Amino acid sequence: MHRCCTRYNGRVITEAPGAAPLALASNIVHLDPEPAMFSAMREGWARQQAARVLQKDAIGSRLRLVERMGEFTGLYPWQWTPVDGGAFIAELRSGPKPIQLSTARTYEVMIALFVEYLLDARYGWVELCLERFGEAPQEVFHDGNSVLHAVEYEGDPRRRPLDYDxxxxxxxxxxxxxxxxxxxxxxxxLTALRDAAVLKTIYAYGTRRTESTRVDLVDLRRIRSAPDFDRFGSMAVRYGKSAKGAPPKRRSVLLVPEMDWVIDVLGEWIEEIRPAFSPGRHPALWVTERVGRLSPRSINEAFVVARTDGGLDEDLDLHRLRHIVSAWFPCSDELQLG
Known part of the structure; x- marks a missing residue:
């Protein structure tokens, strides 16, 4: 990462991506210095994360969370305290639609990363805050008020895999x-036929919602060890879930013998149903009536409709199809696919 040094208000500061001099000009007097400083901090943090090659969506969600923290407290980052952090999370955990513990932990980590960036001497924010406001940022979340140390498992206990029935x-x-x-x-x-095929394929290969929408026809491949599976022996997932804003993870999912019934499902979809959508040269495995790529939202809606029609528990969600216990894997001669 490129760095050089510059003088800022008489001090020598390293110009790493995200450093104060790159986000806040020293020769400009702002009428509202506090909002200007907060804006510059967010801009600097965005640059620092971009230099780490984090995805734009991940950077954007982190910035929005920091803005929400500021709106809730009515304070600026150099005024935030652990009490403010705890109150913010407590507010999000209350009300008619409280966030899950796992989400709360993620929010705490994001805010802690922002504060950690501000406290890093290489970026110059602490000295600048002390100089202009007489206050400096401090840690907002620590061992004593963090969800991470309060519980070992943050998941909702109502979320469970679907059983065979x-x-x-x-x-x-x-x-x-x-x-x-x-x-x-x-x-x-045709849309209903596609939706049924999508749900069965997600179950058979264990892919996530977004991963499934990004699968192309060329991602279905033969494997030498299972010639009977034809071109459906493996599925290349090129847009897997990323971690901490990093690029998508790639992996290959092998079709297991217990799920070989999906060969007929995919064969019918590709050879008979998909051509009826007139997809032309579109590469996506799952296409829409307007010859676009099926969206994650559409897949989720298909699951909700089937769940409602099937009289299943509303707490069951699409992601649970990925967490079927191995003992529940249906044999090919047991599962009736209509």
């Missing part, structure tokens, strides 16, 4: 929707 009910509901639409002579049968 629930998976069967989900697939039956998705298939029945196709028959119902056709019987009523309404449009939407």
């Amino acid at each position: 629930e998976v069967q009910a989900l697939f039956d509901a998705a298939d029945s929707r196709v028959k119902r639409i056709r019987g009523q002579g309404r449009k939407g049968a």
Whole structure:
């Protein structure tokens, strides 16, 4: 990472990406110095994260969280205390739609990273705050008020894998929707067929919602060890879940024998149903009626519709299809796919 040194108000400061001199000009007098300083801090943090090649979406979400912290407290970062941090998280954990403990922990980590950036002497914010406001940033979350040290598991206990009967009910509901639409002579049968195939494929390969939308036809591949699986022996996931804003992780998912029934599902989709959407040269495995790539939201809506039609627990979500216990894997001659 390129660095050089410059004089800022008589001090020598390293010009690393995110340093105060790069975000806040020393020769400008602001009418409202506090908001200007806070804005410069956020801009500097964004530059520092961009230099670490973090994704724009991750940077944006972190900046919005810092802004929310400022709005909630009515204070600026150099005025924040552990009490303010605890009150902010407590507020988010209350009300009709409280955030999960895992989300609270993530928020604490994000805010702690921002404060850690401000406290880093290489960026010059502490001296600048002391000079202009007589106060300096301090740690907001520590061992005594952090969710990370309060519990070992932050997940909602209501979230669990679907059992075999629930998976069967989900697939039956998705298939029945196709028959119902056709019987009523309404449009939407092709979409319902696609939605049913999507849900079954997610279950068979264990992919996430967003990962599934980014899969292309070329990502389905043969493997020498399982020639009977044809071109569906493995699925290349090129847009896997990233960690801490890093680029997407890549992985290959192998089809297991217990899930070989999905070969027929995908074969029918690719050879018969997908061509009816007139996708042309579109590379996506899952396409829409307007020849676009299916969105994560659409996949989630398909799951919710099937879950409702199947009379399943509302606490079950699409992500739980990835967490089926191995003992629940249905055998190929047991699962009826309609």
